[in-house]
Amino acid sequence: MAFHEVYDSIYSKDLRNEPKKFIEAFNRNQILIEGQNISNDKLIYAKVTRLKSDYALSIAQTGSYNKALPEIEKALSLIKEHPQGKNSKLLGTEHYAELLFARGVVNFRGKQYKKSIQDLGLLASEFPENEKYTSWLKNANAYKLYRLERAFYFTIVTTLFVYLLFDGIHYLLDRFLIVFFAACLLSIVVLEIIKWRRTKTS
Structure with a gap:
C-alpha cells in the first residue's frame, strides 16, 4: 500500500479517537512513514507531521508516559526544524501547541x-x-x-x-x-x- 493510501486509510477510520488502534496502525506502517522524503514535498511533510504528532499524542493518552516523551520530542523537532516551522509562529503551527501541552502533562505525571x-x-x-x-x-x-x-x-x-x-x-x-x-x-x-x-x- 502506498503512503498516501495508508494515510487516508488511517484517518478515514477516525482512529485518532481510538489511541490503541492508532498506535497499532502506525506501527504496522512505521517503515513506510519514516521512509518518506519530507524535504521538498509540503503535502508529504504535512501528512508525516500529522501522523507522528498523533502517534505521540496517542501514546500519551494510553498512559505510557516514558514511551510518549521521546515521540513527542521527535514530533516537536520535526515541526521546529522544517523551514515551514522556522518561518512561522510555532504556537500557531498545527499540532505544536497540542504537543507542547502533552509534554507538559507527561512531565507533570513524571x-x-x-x-x-x-x-x-x-x-x-x-x-x-x-x-x-x-x-x-x-x-x-x-x-x-x-x-x-x-x-x-x-x-x-x-x-x-x-x-x-x-x-x-x-x-x-x-x-x-x-x-x-x-x-x-x-x-x-x-x-x-x-x-x-x-x-x-x-
Whole structure:
C-alpha cells in the first residue's frame, strides 16, 4: 500500500479517537512513514507531521508516559526544524501547541514539575483564555510548592532527630537551631501565603 493510501486509510477510520488502534496502525506502517522524503514535498511533510504528532499524542493518552516523551520530542523537532516551522509562529503551527501541552502533562505525571511549568506556562501565557492550560499550570505550580514544603518539613524533623540523638552537643547547636528553625518556619509560612494567593485568584 502506498503512503498516501495508508494515510487516508488511517484517518478515514477516525482512529485518532481510538489511541490503541492508532498506535497499532502506525506501527504496522512505521517503515513506510519514516521512509518518506519530507524535504521538498509540503503535502508529504504535512501528512508525516500529522501522523507522528498523533502517534505521540496517542501514546500519551494510553498512559505510557516514558514511551510518549521521546515521540513527542521527535514530533516537536520535526515541526521546529522544517523551514515551514522556522518561518512561522510555532504556537500557531498545527499540532505544536497540542504537543507542547502533552509534554507538559507527561512531565507533570513524571513529577518533573519544573519542565512541566515551562511548557504549561508558555501555553497559558499565549492562550490565557484557555482554562485547560491555566488549570494545569496552577496544578503544576501547587505541586512544586508542595514538594518544596515537604523538603522543609523533612529537614526540620531530621535536624530535631540529630539534636535529640546527640544530647551532649546541645550547647553548640542551640543558637544555630533557633535561627535555622525560624528560617524554615518563615519559609513555610511564605509558601502557604503564595498558595493561598494563587487559590484566591483562580
